[in-house]
Amino acid sequence: MPADLRLLDDDQRALVGLVREFCTGEVAGSVEDYERRGEDPAPLYAKLGELGLSGLPFPEEYGGGGQTYSSYLLAIEELAYHHLSFAIGVSVHTLCAFAVGEFGTDAQRKEVLSKLASGEWYGAYSLSESGSGSDAASLSTTAVRAGGSYLLNGGKLWCTRGNEADVVLLMARTGDAGAKGISAFLVAKGTAGFAGAKKEEKMGWRASPTWQLTLDDAEVPESRRLGEEGMGFRIAMASLDSGRLGIAACGIGLAQAALDATLDFTSEREQFGRPVNANQGVQFMLADMATEIEAGRRLYRHAAALRDAGEDYGMQAAQAKLFCTDVAMRITIDAVQLHGGYGYVTEYPAERFMRDAKGLQIVEGTNQIQRFVIGRRLTGP
Numbered sequence: 001m002p003a004d005l006r007l008l009d010d011d012q013r014a015l016v017g018l019v020r021e022f023c024t025g026e027v028a029g030s031v032e033d034y035e036r037r038g039e040d041p042a043p044l045y046a047k048l049g050e051l052g053l054s055g056l057p058f059p060e061e062y063g064g065g066g067q068t069y070s071s072y073l074l075a076i077e078e079l080a081y082h083h084l085s086f087a088i089g090v091s092v093h094t095l096c097a098f099a100v101g102e103f104g105t106d107a108q109r110k111e112v113l114s115k116l117a118s119g120e121w122y123g124a125y126s127l128s129e130s131g132s133g134s135d136a137a138s139l140s141t142t143a144v145r146a147g148g149s150y151l152l153n154g155g156k157l158w159c160t161r162g163n164e165a166d167v168v169l170l171m172a173r174t175g176d177a178g179a180k181g182i183s184a185f186l187v188a189k190g191t192a193g194f195a196g197a198k199k200e201e202k203m204g205w206r207a208s209p210t211w212q213l214t215l216d217d218a219e220v221p222e223s224r225r226l227g228e229e230g231m232g233f234r235i236a237m238a239s240l241d242s243g244r245l246g247i248a249a250c251g252i253g254l255a256q257a258a259l260d261a262t263l264d265f266t267s268e269r270e271q272f273g274r275p276v277n278a279n280q281g282v283q284f285m286l287a288d289m290a291t292e293i294e295a296g297r298r299l300y301r302h303a304a305a306l307r308d309a310g311e312d313y314g315m316q317a318a319q320a321k322l323f324c325t326d327v328a329m330r331i332t333i334d335a336v337q338l339h340g341g342y343g344y345v346t347e348y349p350a351e352r353f354m355r356d357a358k359g360l361q362i363v364e365g366t367n368q369i370q371r372f373v374i375g376r377r378l379t380g381p
């Protein structure tokens with residue numbers, strides 16, 4: 001039961017069709033291999049670029065697809081349906097490109113955004129550190145001016161595709177303690193003193209590499225500072241508002257995949273002489289799963305529509321991230337349950353869906369932090 005496409009316009013339906021064709025033809029067959037090996041699916045990113053799908057929401061003059069953010073999210077949901085780790089990489093890439101498009105100079109847009117939007121380059125995003133997670137404004141990596149450049153020193157944590165990306169949007173401290181002392185930099189792959197120090201061994205998202213990064217007098221030219229000095233935290237937060245919608249769409253794609261696998265399994269598996277899903281107790285669980293998915297889908301699409309209309313959407317993005325990823329967690333747990341013992345073994349994808357859902361509740365602000373964002377909006381001035 002794929003996502004209901006009835007109310008989409010012709011272009012959106014064509015886009016989802018193209019992504020679906022790519023996924024069924026070239027992505028679906030290799031998911032288990034990449035996940036088992038814990039390997040980044042680099043050839044798939046290259047192919048995505050060739051298909052013109054790596055810069056969907058960016059202007060055509062910079063090599064992008066000129067699509068709305070709503071349309072881009074349809075593609076992300078479809079990618080996540082087939083391979084979550086891959087969809088996460090594309091979502092993070094888009095988050096990095098968004099920042100360049102929104103806060104970059106003309107030269108940075110021409111030089112960096114056009115490479116990102118065309119898929120020649122892929123981007124990553126690095127805010128988190130060992131001592132600074134939810135409290136991101138307390139980060140301690142430093143950037144000190146040296147002639148026409150900055151020297152960056154410190155360590156970053158949890159950077160998705162940090163070692164694979166061609167450029168990392170990286171936040172470092174140029175000033176005093178707190179949010180206003182932070183600046184944003186575009187650190188190119190191969191910069192001397194900048195390296196992936198350790199790849200994490202994770203519960204899920206195994207084909208989405210997560211890196212500890214080290215910066216040891218890494219020299220970044222001033223022309224690669226994004227925005228003015230002190231604007232880095234604002235850039236980081238604006239990028240997260242946008243990125244959270246990508247994570248919400250990932251949650252719905254993953255949840256839909258779990259529901260569909262469960263529908264298949266429970267109609268084929270027979271106990272007491274009839275399919276397992278002929279029991280009303282099972283049907284009630286399936287009904288709740290389908291309803292929550294549809295509610296989540298409406299929520300993220302509503303937030304995206306606000307974004308496309310130029311309206312403030314920060315609270316709705318947090319609500320969508322919170323709800324859609326909690327839905328993904330609940331549904332993947334139920335998917336394992338409804339597979340019985342077969343849900344607990346790697347022969348079926350249900351256990352991977354459940355492991356993958358957990359990561360969605362943690363990244364781009366944990367779901368406690370989403371509640372904090374929503375609560376502050378509701379009660380603040």
Ligand SMILES: Cc1cc2nc3c(=O)[nH]c(=O)nc-3n(C[C@H](O)[C@H](O)[C@H](O)COP(=O)(O)OP(=O)(O)OC[C@H]3O[C@@H](n4cnc5c(N)ncnc54)[C@H](O)[C@@H]3O)c2cc1C
Nearest residue numbers: 125126127128133134158159160210362363364365366368
């Ligand atoms: C697989 C993976 C990929 C990631 N990719 C990236 C990436 O590409 N770039 C990047 O910059 N980061 C990335 N992250 C980091 C992620 O964003 C952080 O893990 C997350 O923001 C939480 O920070 P923390 O791990 O330091 O937890 P902490 O902030 O230490 O939180 C620990 C617990 O305390 C809770 N908590 C903290 N403060 C509050 C509060 N005020 N109120 C209520 N509860 C609170 C949290 O919700 C959490 O449950 C990634 C993480 C993972 C696991």
